[in-house]
Amino acid sequence: MQRYHISKHNSFYTIGLNYKKADANIRGKFSIDDASCQKLLLQAKASDIDGLLVTSTCNRTELHGFAAHPYQLIKLLCDNTKGSVEEFQEVAYIYKNNEAISHLFRVGTGLDSQILGDFEIISQLKRSFYRSKKVGLANPFIERLCNSVIQASKRIKTETEISSGATSVAFASVQYILKNIPDISEKNILLFGTGKIGRNTCENLIKHTKNSHITLINRTKDRAERIAGKFNLVVKDYGDLQTEIRTTDVLIVATGAQSPTISKDLVYPKKPLLILDLSVPKNVSDDVADLDNVSLVHLDQLSQMTDATLERRKQFIPQAELIIEEVLAEFIQWLxxxxxxxxxxxxxxxxxxxxxxxxxxxxxxxxxxxxxxxxxxxxxxxxxxxxxxxxxxxxxxxxxxxxxxxxxxxxxxxxxxx
Structure with missing residues (x-):
């Protein structure tokens, strides 16, 4: 593909890392919460960057923006996370101009997701755009690019079956529980954290386990109560977390903290306990796995589960790529x-x-x-x-x-x- 001129002085770069080369620990060091994201965007604006998108999810952290040199973006990322430049360089990728544009299309359409066809990323991309727009970092190029990726994503969703069948992190976690916990409908399940992944997991649990013994705990209790009310579930106070862990059979951790929320001293299992950590960075301390009766499974292990659904999805990749080509060509023409x-x-x-x-x-x-x-x-x-x-x-x-x-x-x- 011809290399199209984008900006007289700056190039458009994507710098980032994802699940392919960076494990959960490294991704955790480079994950960006809302406060850090805001700080990063303001820092970028102060350094005369006029267009920037920041995406940080459980399986990737990426900056897409204009710079004279990619190091400008790498420095922004390292200044606002716990990761160092050296750690970044070991697992990172850097794309420029057309390659960066094509990469964002693949990410936004689920082709680069840890679970093929998982379209969670598109809502995260929309949030990234609105954040940038609020601080004046969504220039016409960024806006048009985001809209084009969203358009391609919608078309792939409706014109192909790449997202057919229930497969997502939330679904994979429930499938793991069903395969590994006998008589799940009779077991106690505790869900700690009711953000987006927590909510999706909750819905999948109710749908597939036929279990009514599900308890929700969230630092902000009213958020848990809103979800509990929808499904008629029990909500406990954050202060009851340790007590609830002692009586549960399955603990699902979907908190969005930057450091572990479940430590060894919170867990005293008198019976087998399965813990699923769906958070990046990890929100369950690794040493919890040393405890007797505890099985600890992290998001990355769940995402490696392949089944017939995923295999079937692969056949729709060429069709999805054709749609991307069409929308990308329209974007390049606009450019x-x-x-x-x-x-x-x-x-x-x-x-x-x-x-x-x-x-x-x-x-x-x-x-x-x-x-x-x-x-x-x-x-x-x-x-x-x-x-x-x-x-x-x-x-x-x-x-x-x-x-x-x-x-x-x-x-x-x-x-x-x-």
Whole structure:
């Protein structure tokens, strides 16, 4: 694919790490909570970056933005997380311009997800965009790119079956419970954390385990009560966490903390206890696995579970890639149009100046000169001339840069650039 010019001084980069090379511990060091994200965006704005997206999920952290050099973005990430530049370099990827654009399309359409076809990322991408927009970091390029990725995602969802069948982190966790815990409908289940993954897991638990012994605990009790009310479940206070863990058979941890919320001293299992940690960074201390009667399973282990559903989804990848190609081509065309728009605008202005001078001359020379009619006719001619130039520049087989240079030279144009 041709390398398209994006910005005169800066390039568009994606810098990041994901589940493919970075384990949960490393991803945890580079995860970004809401407060850190806000701080990062404000820091970027202060360093004259004019377009930036920050995405941080359980299986990836990425910055997509304009910079003179990718190190600007890497420094922003390391300044606002617990990770170092050295740790980042060991597992990172850096994409530039077209490669960065293509990567974001694959991420946003579920093709790069830890579980193929998991479309959770698109709502996270939307949140990233609104965060950037609030602080003035969603320039027209970022806005159009996000909208194009969302469009591709919608089309893939409706035109292919890549997300058919229930497969997500929440579903994988429930499948694991069903396979490993006998008589699950009779067991006590404790869900700690009622964010998005917690809510989805709760719905999957109710749907697939037929269990009514589910207890919810959240630091903010009213959030847990809203979900409990929907499904008629029990809610306990955060202070009851230790007591509830002692009586439960399955503990699902879906908290969004930056450090472990379940430590060894909270767990005293008198009977077998399965703990599923669905958080990144890990919210269950690793040493909890040393306790007798405890089985600890982390998100990464769950995501490696493959089944017939996932295998079936793979056949729809080529179809999804074709849709991405179509939407990406439209985005690139828009990008090229933006590139020559200032020249077309300057050309129109120059032709209008020439027109005004000529009409002024003719009105003095011809006694019954109809200036209004002449104005309408000449405006239409200018419109047709500029459209002709624009259509020429859109042609895929021409060198747009050379044509733009020639047009500016012939008409001696003063092009306004931002």
């Amino acid at each position: 090229e149009t933006r590139k020559f728009a200032p020249v077309i605008k300057a050309l129109k202005k120059k032709l209008k100046t020439m027109k005004d001078a000529e009409l002024n001359y003719q009105s003095k020379k011809i006694s019954d000169f109809n200036s209004e009619q002449a104005d309408v006719v000449t405006d239409r001619i200018i419109q047709k001339i500029t459209r002709q130039f624009a259509n020429h520049l859109k042609e895929s087989d021409i060198d747009a840069d050379t044509s733009l240079e020639l047009i500016q030279k012939v008409f001696q144009l003063q092009v306004e650039t931002k």
